[in-house]
Amino acid sequence: MPQVLRHTGWMVVRQARNLMREPIWIAMMVIQPMIWLLLYGQLFSKVTALRGGASSYVEFLTPGIVCMNAFFGGTWSGMAMINDLDRHVVDRFLAAPASRLAIVLSQVARAGITAILQALILLLVGLALGVRVHGGVLGWFVVCAASALLAMVFSGFSNGVALLLRREASMIATANFVGLPLMFLSSILLSTALMPGWISAISRFNPVNWGVHAARNAVVVGGDWGPTGEFLLFLVAATAVTCAFATWTFRAYQRSI
Amino acid sequence: MDAIVAEQLTKRYKTVQALDGVSFSVRDGEVFALLGPNGAGKSTTVRVLTTLTRPDSGRALVGGEDVVRQPGRVRRAIGYVAQDSGVDWEATGRENMLLQGRIHGMAGRPLHARVDELLGLVGLDEAADRIARGYSGGMKRRLDIAIGLVHKPRVLFLDEPTTGLDPEARAAMWVEVERLARQESLTILLTTHYLEEADRLAERVAIVSRGRIVVEGTPEALKAGLHGESVSVELRDSDGRLAEAVQVVQALDGADEVHVEGRVVRARVPNGAQAIPTILSALDGRGFPVASVTTARPSLDDVYLHYTGRDFAAEDEEHTPVARAWGR
Numbered sequence: 001m002p003q004v005l006r007h008t009g010w011m012v013v014r015q016a017r018n019l020m021r022e023p024i025w026i027a028m029m030v031i032q033p034m035i036w037l038l039l040y041g042q043l044f045s046k047v048t049a050l051r052g053g054a055s056s057y058v059e060f061l062t063p064g065i066v067c068m069n070a071f072f073g074g075t076w077s078g079m080a081m082i083n084d085l086d087r088h089v090v091d092r093f094l095a096a097p098a099s100r101l102a103i104v105l106s107q108v109a110r111a112g113i114t115a116i117l118q119a120l121i122l123l124l125v126g127l128a129l130g131v132r133v134h135g136g137v138l139g140w141f142v143v144c145a146a147s148a149l150l151a152m153v154f155s156g157f158s159n160g161v162a163l164l165l166r167r168e169a170s171m172i173a174t175a176n177f178v179g180l181p182l183m184f185l186s187s188i189l190l191s192t193a194l195m196p197g198w199i200s201a202i203s204r205f206n207p208v209n210w211g212v213h214a215a216r217n218a219v220v221v222g223g224d225w226g227p228t229g230e231f232l233l234f235l236v237a238a239t240a241v242t243c244a245f246a247t248w249t250f251r252a253y254q255r256s257i
Numbered sequence: 258m259d260a261i262v263a264e265q266l267t268k269r270y271k272t273v274q275a276l277d278g279v280s281f282s283v284r285d286g287e288v289f290a291l292l293g294p295n296g297a298g299k300s301t302t303v304r305v306l307t308t309l310t311r312p313d314s315g316r317a318l319v320g321g322e323d324v325v326r327q328p329g330r331v332r333r334a335i336g337y338v339a340q341d342s343g344v345d346w347e348a349t350g351r352e353n354m355l356l357q358g359r360i361h362g363m364a365g366r367p368l369h370a371r372v373d374e375l376l377g378l379v380g381l382d383e384a385a386d387r388i389a390r391g392y393s394g395g396m397k398r399r400l401d402i403a404i405g406l407v408h409k410p411r412v413l414f415l416d417e418p419t420t421g422l423d424p425e426a427r428a429a430m431w432v433e434v435e436r437l438a439r440q441e442s443l444t445i446l447l448t449t450h451y452l453e454e455a456d457r458l459a460e461r462v463a464i465v466s467r468g469r470i471v472v473e474g475t476p477e478a479l480k481a482g483l484h485g486e487s488v489s490v491e492l493r494d495s496d497g498r499l500a501e502a503v504q505v506v507q508a509l510d511g512a513d514e515v516h517v518e519g520r521v522v523r524a525r526v527p528n529g530a531q532a533i534p535t536i537l538s539a540l541d542g543r544g545f546p547v548a549s550v551t552t553a554r555p556s557l558d559d560v561y562l563h564y565t566g567r568d569f570a571a572e573d574e575e576h577t578p579v580a581r582a583w584g585r
């Protein structure tokens with residue numbers, strides 16, 4: 001196995017293990033998306049117009065919340081990089097023959113894996129609330145893929161920012177600055193048809209929305225996979241771009257020490 | 258053979274010339290100290306030698322490999338214990354070491370055996386499976402060293418290994434380093450701003466000041482190079498006339514390198530016993546009440562002053578953040 005994959009694997013294990021030791025983090029990871037789902041699901045359940053063609057608002061909302069969760073997780077994942085920089089763990093790896101790429105990619109991979117786990121939890125909660133995944137096994141797979149890719153797109157971005165700014169406060173500000181606008185510029189909460197024209201136009205270029213469309217199609221429609229495949233491919237391309245950005249900022253960091 | 262060779266290294270960070278032509282070499286199996294105040298360029302030198310940063314010019318070989326052309330080979334040959342601990346706080350001591358070993362290409366039973374051996378060697382066997390967050394400062398430092406040694410490096414870099422430790426932990430660390438140097442037959446490059454530490458641990462010392470090596474040699478040779486002894490006269494009350502007191506002493510025959518630290522006037526003289534009466538009567542004649550007088554063989558402190566013309570403690574203060582000064 002190539003060194004970069006082996007090293008990435010170990011570093012993902014390290015990060016995952018460290019996270020598993022934070023009971024609060026696990027609780028937040030599991031409970032928070034459920035709260036979104038239950039809260040929004042109840043709040044807007046009477047407004048039938050919101051849900052497009054879905055049979056219930058919860059069914060419409062579940063894939064949206066999966067994506068919201070994934071991309072929020074991604075935007076915050078640079079915090080772990082800041083922590084490793086602050087604790088000089090990164091420098092320790094750099095003075096050892098650690099794969100440089102693995103130091104960055106492991107953060108992104110970890111964000112992707114976390115997002116898949118959260119997607120599965122949310123789908124299970126959705127099932128309990130009467131949601132049907134119309135796409136069947138393929139549908140589940142597409143939701144997980146969209147979720148993982150979204151998390152990775154924003155994790156690459158977030159880690160790049162972390163390596164450029166290297167300060168927790170700046171990272172928090174950036175995550176907040178990016179997170180909420182992108183959420184409201186997407187069809188997470190309501191169908192594109194209801195958006196003002198300009199928002200609908202912008203949302204077409206919003207990676208969050210690519211994920212939402214793919215995941216929603218898998219849950220609500222469960223057919224006509226062509227556009228879904230395209231959206232997933234866009235996300236793969238976006239992941240490549242943001243990971244390249246993170247790698248570039250990592251080189252900049254190396255030059256600065 | 259030389260384990261480390263540095264030739265005319267220079268490095269500039271924006272407005273600061275961190276290295277201004279650093280050259281030295283460390284023999285195989287030797288403990289070598291770079292001694293200097295904060296901001297002298299010690300850590301930058303270590304970052305160049307450990308491949309973390311590239312020099313602007315100059316050349317460096319570690320274990321016979323060029324740090325710029327063959328950084329991968331250098332990384333495999335060295336252990337690096339940075340000034341700031343690189344311990345992963347959320348992992349156990351053992352997990353920290355296992356990951357570092359894997360990065361160095363170790364695996365399976367040999368890796369676990371090596372980790373066990375080192376945990377015992379640095380006295381962390383009982384704490385090995387606890388999360389490092391709960392370790393004391395001294396324990397984290399020992400874990401840092403154990404992490405640096407997992408892959409049996411030939412050369413170990415210890416950047417300020419005892420900064421931030423209390424005196425007791427520092428003394429324990431010195432014993433540790435001495436033992437490791439012997440048992441692991443290591444070449445050690447140590448940086449420190451504690452004169453005492455360099456004196457105690459290093460076979461040879463290079464004094465670094467403002468990006469240059471000012472002088473190098475064994476601590477004994479450096480001290481012997483300064484003839485005579487140092488005399489310290491503590492004034493009871495100087496009434497702001499310290500400068501005058503310095504002038505008085507300076508005017509005396511044979512008194513050299515006269516300077517002030519607090520209310521203490523220090524000078525180097527050929528013979529302490531002979532000089533003391535002369536100094537005391539001269540000060541008394543000008544109305545300076547003296548609290549105490551001591552003489553001492555030259556210390557590395559005096560060596561530093563002699564070669565840089567600057568007082569070590571004052572130089573160190575200039576670059577020391579307040580928080581760190583409090584920690585000492």
